Amino acid sequence: MSSGYWHDVASTAMEVPRDRPLVDLTAELTTMLGSTDPVERDETAYPILATWIAAGVYDDLLPGLGDGMAAGLTQGLGESGTDSVFRRSFSVLVLAECIRRDNAESLLxxxxxxxxxxxxxxxxxxxxxxxxxxxxxxxxxxxxxxADAVGTLAGSSHFGLTELTVLLDVVADRVLAPSPPLTSGEPDRLAAATMAVLRRRLVPLRILEPWVARVSAGATAVGPPDTDPYLVTGNPEAFLRALHLQVALAPEPIDVRADLLLELVGALRVTNAAYLGAR
Structure with missing residues (x-):
């Protein structure tokens, strides 16, 4: 359909059109999630799908819709610098909306x-x-x-201590993975996802202590002498700083706040020893 068709849908409070089957509309919007046009992708396809999910349009179809979005996560996976990233990145946003709907209505x-x-x-x-x-x-x-999807998963009643611990490990795996520097707020978003896990009040300090130590070790890792060390340590260090900020200043404090702050300050003291005069 033309972009004008979807513009009209967006301008009418994103009501579901009655002139076409929902399955056809959904298929087209799903394709648009991978568009290189940010208007089609960010301002049209994603907000329309998110609005329909939140309104209950897909309540009877939620498993199938979420499965379709999960399938989108594999398209072009492993590539970097190509346009396939848009389908993966926006599929996970819509999948998170499906999970958020279940968090609210217990449908799955x-x-x-x-x-x-x-x-x-x-x-x-x-x-x-x-x-x-x-x-x-x-x-x-x-x-x-x-990271946003991890935060949404953390709010699921289906996730207990074991699953929440896995989410923390996923966050650590992501910040420790060899990667170019994350410079567009990603450490803050990963820290926010971590806070969502911690607000469940299920993960004890005995699990958090070695988890912080693992990230801290990555932030002080020593690589080959002919490589830029910040390509290894920069992301975990940025994450530790972001998490410290959110634990310290969040208006909704977590129950392990005091103890976790001590762990984070200790880790940051080690990873920033050169700047603090500490050895």
């Missing part, structure tokens, strides 16, 4: 949500295209969108 069996969690986790740690804003194409932001 536990197995389905856990399956989607596995798909999100597997994709996020394997994603190699970490670009933020792409000139001429708008936001790719795959890592940031993946």
């Amino acid at each position: 069996p536990t197995g389905k949500v856990l399956e989607w969690g596995d798909r999100v986790a597997g994709w996020l740690v394997r994603e190699r295209d970490v670009r933020g804003f792409v000139p001429g194409r708008g936001w790719a932001h795959a890592v940031a969108h993946g």
Whole structure:
């Protein structure tokens, strides 16, 4: 359909058109999620799908819709610098909306949500295209969108201590993965996802202590002498700083706040020893 058709839909409170079957509309919007046109992708396809999901349009079709979005996470996976990133990055946003709908209405069996969690986790740690804003194409932001999905999963009643611990490990895996520097707010978004896990009040300090230590070790890793060390340490260091900020200043404090702050300050003291006069 023409862009004018979808512009009209967006301008009428995003009501579901009655002139075409929902399955056809959904298929077209799904294709548009991978568009290189940010107006089609960011301002049309994603907000329309998110609005329809939140309004209950897909309540009876939610498993199929989410499965379709999960399939989108594999398209071009492993590529970097190509346009395939848009389909993956915006598919995970819509999948997160499906999970958010279940968080609110309890529409899905536990197995389905856990399956989607596995798909999100597997994709996020394997994603190699970490670009933020792409000139001429708008936001790719795959890592940031993946972090948002992790935060949504953390709010699922289907996730207990084991699953929440896995989400923390996924965040650590992502910041420790060899990668160009994350410079478009991704460490902050990953820290926000971590806070969503911690607000469940299920993960004890005995699990958090070695988790912080693992990230801290990555932020002080020593690579070959002929390589830029910040390509290894920069992302975990940025994450530790972002998490410290959010734990310290969040208006909704977590129950392990005091103890976790001590752990984070200790880690930052080690990773910033050169600047603090500490040895």
